[in-house]
Amino acid sequence: MIDEKPSRELEPSPPPPDVAIRLQSIELRYGEKIVLSDCSLDCIRGHTTCIIGLSGAGKSTILRVANGLRRPTRGCVFTLGSELSRLPETEILEIRKRIGFAFQYNALFDSMTVADNVAFPLYELTDLEDDEINERVKSALESVGLDGEGDRLPGELSGGMQKRAGFARAIVNEPEIIMFDEPTTGLDPIMTNIITETIKNIQHKLKVTCLVISHDLPSVFAIADEIALLFEGTIIEYGSVSKVRQSPNPIVQQFLQGSDVGPIPV
Amino acid sequence: MSVAASRRRGVFSGVNRFVEYAGGLATMFGEVCRNVVTLNFRPSEVIRQAYFLGVESWTIVVLTSLFTGLVISLEAASQAVSYGLSQFVGGSVAFGEVRELGPMLTGIVFAGRAGAAITASLGSMVVTEQVEALQSMGVSAVKVLVTPRLLASFITVPMLTVFADIVGVYGGYYMAWLRVHMSPYTYWHSVQTTLIFSDFYKGLEKAAVFGVLVALVAGYEGFRAEGGAEGVGRVTTHAVVTGIILIFVFNFALSFVLFP
Ligand SMILES: Nc1ncnc2c1ncn2[C@@H]1O[C@H](COP(=O)(O)OP(=O)(O)OP(=O)(O)O)[C@@H](O)[C@H]1O
Numbered sequence: 001m002i003d004e005k006p007s008r009e010l011e012p013s014p015p016p017p018d019v020a021i022r023l024q025s026i027e028l029r030y031g032e033k034i035v036l037s038d039c040s041l042d043c044i045r046g047h048t049t050c051i052i053g054l055s056g057a058g059k060s061t062i063l064r065v066a067n068g069l070r071r072p073t074r075g076c077v078f079t080l081g082s083e084l085s086r087l088p089e090t091e092i093l094e095i096r097k098r099i100g101f102a103f104q105y106n107a108l109f110d111s112m113t114v115a116d117n118v119a120f121p122l123y124e125l126t127d128l129e130d131d132e133i134n135e136r137v138k139s140a141l142e143s144v145g146l147d148g149e150g151d152r153l154p155g156e157l158s159g160g161m162q163k164r165a166g167f168a169r170a171i172v173n174e175p176e177i178i179m180f181d182e183p184t185t186g187l188d189p190i191m192t193n194i195i196t197e198t199i200k201n202i203q204h205k206l207k208v209t210c211l212v213i214s215h216d217l218p219s220v221f222a223i224a225d226e227i228a229l230l231f232e233g234t235i236i237e238y239g240s241v242s243k244v245r246q247s248p249n250p251i252v253q254q255f256l257q258g259s260d261v262g263p264i265p266v
Numbered sequence: 267m268s269v270a271a272s273r274r275r276g277v278f279s280g281v282n283r284f285v286e287y288a289g290g291l292a293t294m295f296g297e298v299c300r301n302v303v304t305l306n307f308r309p310s311e312v313i314r315q316a317y318f319l320g321v322e323s324w325t326i327v328v329l330t331s332l333f334t335g336l337v338i339s340l341e342a343a344s345q346a347v348s349y350g351l352s353q354f355v356g357g358s359v360a361f362g363e364v365r366e367l368g369p370m371l372t373g374i375v376f377a378g379r380a381g382a383a384i385t386a387s388l389g390s391m392v393v394t395e396q397v398e399a400l401q402s403m404g405v406s407a408v409k410v411l412v413t414p415r416l417l418a419s420f421i422t423v424p425m426l427t428v429f430a431d432i433v434g435v436y437g438g439y440y441m442a443w444l445r446v447h448m449s450p451y452t453y454w455h456s457v458q459t460t461l462i463f464s465d466f467y468k469g470l471e472k473a474a475v476f477g478v479l480v481a482l483v484a485g486y487e488g489f490r491a492e493g494g495a496e497g498v499g500r501v502t503t504h505a506v507v508t509g510i511i512l513i514f515v516f517n518f519a520l521s522f523v524l525f526p
């Protein structure tokens with residue numbers, strides 16, 4: 001039996017301490033469909049990494065793999081120093097307490113007011129007094145331009161306001177990593193700028209690691225330290241903003257120019 | 267593939283699914299028990315849920331048991347009197363109501379009303395990613411969503427059953443009086459001599475088990491929702507049907523054990 005081991009599992013290579021998240025040769029399938037294959041990415045601690053890619057490329061899936069909401073079918077995930085892909089669910093929950101996640105479609109608790117939504121992680125995960133919680137909720141709402149809207153239900157807000165409420169909920173607990181799934185999609189240009197600035201400010205102030213998915217190239221160029229381009233389940237280009245902009249890869253160039261002629265099938 | 271072989275395969279996958287389902291329920295129940303033992307839940311949420319689920323169900327519970335009491339007595343009273351057995355009417359109504367029909371009908375009504383409400387609300391939280399949002403914060407969804415609802419059902423169904431028992435037995439008296447002008451003494455004396463307190467108490471034990479079953483199945487099904495509104499509808503129906511079947515099965519098993 002022992003000498004008949006099937007194709008050797010991939011050798012896990014834990015990242016150095018300055019890497020907050022490492023995805024190593026991830027493969028993820030939904031049934032027959034392969035969404036990610038041989039996908040590798042390092043997110044440097046204290047930096048903002050932006051993932052760009054076509055709709056349906058698997059960007060949201062990457063975030064879920066990185067915080068353990070999805071288990072890859074192959075490959076290793078190292079987040080905040082632990083190998084998530086080997087941990088039981090209870091220990092993954094502990095790691096996730098240190099990660100904020102702003103969902104693409106907000107995922108606000110619709111039976112709670114906006115303020116209660118934002119307060120929820122503080123109530124569940126900390127021993128703070130009510131006054132302190134209210135204070136923190138207030139400042140989180142202010143930082144996304146939602147002061148005074150705390151008593152409304154999510155259903156009574158516009159899409160963009162819901163987005164910002166989800167955003168406040170993700171940052172209120174001052175996590176070590178914040179993941180934003182398309183933070184500016186569906187916002188007006190002014191709000192897009194405010195959110196972009198907010199991400200930059202939080203990142204500079206708290207030195208958090210940000211992992212941002214976005215289609216909005218100007219805001220990507222404004223906030224990113226590194227950019228990763230996901231195409232057909234793999235990261236095909238990764239590097240600093242200027243490196244990616246100057247990439248000779250025609251797929252990257254076509255994506256950055258938004259052109260319909262090129263190697264990407266449209 | 268031959269017909270027999272494909273049938274064997276069908277049976278096999280059916281057994282597989284059954285084992286998987288039962289295992290899933292057991293795992294979830296284990297987690298809820300751990301949360302309860304370690305007091306890892308919010309009492310205020312349990313009370314809120316108990317109030318909500320109780321209010322949702324009590325009118326239907328009362329109506330169902332009232333009419334059950336009425337109809338047993340309707341059948342029993344005229345028969346009994348014509349055979350000169352009127353001293354047994356109260357007893358037979360109370361016996362059937364308190365030991366069997368009270369808990370079982372309450373459980374079934376609860377599955378249809380509160381169980382469906384639990385599955386629908388959890389299911390819609392799943393399809394709108396609210397459950398993932400919980401998990402993404404490092405909060406266990408079973409802890410915040412299932413544990414309080416299961417505790418609430420554990421408390422609420424026996425309480426509703428007390429109502430059901432009282433209303434059913436009173437309904438029986440009313441019908442006996444209406445049909446054969448039975449004296450209160452004959453009816454209530456019969457109730458007293460037939461029923462012992464442990465009948466009532468064991469009936470409530472059954473009810474508590476039904477409450478747990480309904481909430482457990484409802485929670486488990488809710489988490490299995492996928493797709494959109496249609497998926498939520500599907501698991502809701504499934505939760506109610508499964509809950510009711512389990513109540514019948516467990517009612518039989520519990521009667522077997524509790525009333526030897
Ligand atoms: N639960 C699921 N079951 C089956 N397939 C899924 C599931 N979730 C996602 N997929 C598939 O995985 C692929 C990647 O989905 P994902 O949401 O990660 O894309 P995305 O890059 O975030 O797209 P968008 O920019 O539109 O948000 C899609 O083709 C989608 O159909």
Ligand SMILES: [Mg+2]
Nearest residue numbers: 059060104181
């Ligand atoms: Mg997405």
